[in-house]
Amino acid sequence: MERRLAKSFRVFAGALFLLSCFAEGAQAQASFSKQATISETAGKLRLSGNDSRPLTQALTALQQKFGWRLNYEDPQYISKLDVVAAKDLLDKSSYPNGEHRIPRGGVFAVEFPAGSPPDAAPDEQKTLQLIVDAYNRSGNPGQFELRRDKDRTEQVFDVVGTAAHDNQGRVSGQQAVLDLPITLAVEERTASDTIDLICQKIAEKAHVKITLGVHPLGLDRIKVTVGGKELAARSYLFRALESPGPPLSWRLLYDPDSNSYFMNLHHIKLTPAKATSAPKSAP
Numbered sequence: 001m002e003r004r005l006a007k008s009f010r011v012f013a014g015a016l017f018l019l020s021c022f023a024e025g026a027q028a029q030a031s032f033s034k035q036a037t038i039s040e041t042a043g044k045l046r047l048s049g050n051d052s053r054p055l056t057q058a059l060t061a062l063q064q065k066f067g068w069r070l071n072y073e074d075p076q077y078i079s080k081l082d083v084v085a086a087k088d089l090l091d092k093s094s095y096p097n098g099e100h101r102i103p104r105g106g107v108f109a110v111e112f113p114a115g116s117p118p119d120a121a122p123d124e125q126k127t128l129q130l131i132v133d134a135y136n137r138s139g140n141p142g143q144f145e146l147r148r149d150k151d152r153t154e155q156v157f158d159v160v161g162t163a164a165h166d167n168q169g170r171v172s173g174q175q176a177v178l179d180l181p182i183t184l185a186v187e188e189r190t191a192s193d194t195i196d197l198i199c200q201k202i203a204e205k206a207h208v209k210i211t212l213g214v215h216p217l218g219l220d221r222i223k224v225t226v227g228g229k230e231l232a233a234r235s236y237l238f239r240a241l242e243s244p245g246p247p248l249s250w251r252l253l254y255d256p257d258s259n260s261y262f263m264n265l266h267h268i269k270l271t272p273a274k275a276t277s278a279p280k281s282a283p
Helices: 002-028 054-066 124-136 191-206 233-240 272-277
Strands: 037-041 044-051 070-073 083-086 100-103 106-113 143-148 157-165 171-173 181-190 210-212 223-232 248-255 260-267
Touching: 037 054, 044 054, 054 070, 054 106, 054 124, 054 157, 054 248, 106 124, 124 143, 124 157, 181 191, 181 233, 191 210, 191 223, 191 233, 191 260, 223 233
Parallel strands: 070 157, 070 248, 210 260
Antiparallel strands: 037 044, 044 106, 083 100, 143 157, 157 171, 181 223, 248 260
8 A cells, every 4th residue: 555655656746747847947938838849841841849858849749740769868957057947836835935947948940851752750860860969059958869779679769868067067978877787686576666676776876866757557567577787777677668558758857956857658659650560469
């Protein structure tokens, strides 16, 4: 019972964190848009967004349109150059001086070639690399890398935050927390317990808290067997999410107020083409 209540609290905390990021960010910058848009003109696609995290907003738009499996990870935003105070909060008692700090995002727009024929998806890797490169030149907070694990059986890309301003105002490289090698005992656990354990192991090495936030409730019932010695944390995480049903992607979001991360997991809605090509389950 206590474990179930703890899990319910984590889901609530993650949902509250996401809600506060959007609602407070919108009040900090009234022009923030709810979602990024993708439009097509003369053989080119234009992606436009405006958010405290415009890169993850852009990736979510691409994921929804094309069914791409994209993971996103914030760097640690520790400098005043990378954050902004959101005022007029819903719950002022939770924050000193009635302010909550969020990433200092803003407008981000990029154009890239459309697919051929016109209704086809563009080249995924080339498009994502172009978008990440454009973001890194945009002046928005953080610097990111596009990665693809060739050992994975399907095409999955990670957009990983690898740098941000430090306390001296310099753009400084950071080790991505999911790159840290950890050891897990090989045993059967629920998927959610496995992810919790991965987060705990990362926290022990990185000295930064990671909380499992919003996630499908079904992960509390699915059993997985994941373990190994000194493997990158992201490798375990990906294996824990390889469960039956719609694929999942993660959003690892850094909260500047608590100096901690929230790990949020979301189902990906497959496009008709991907749904058709997905392997069928045995009768």
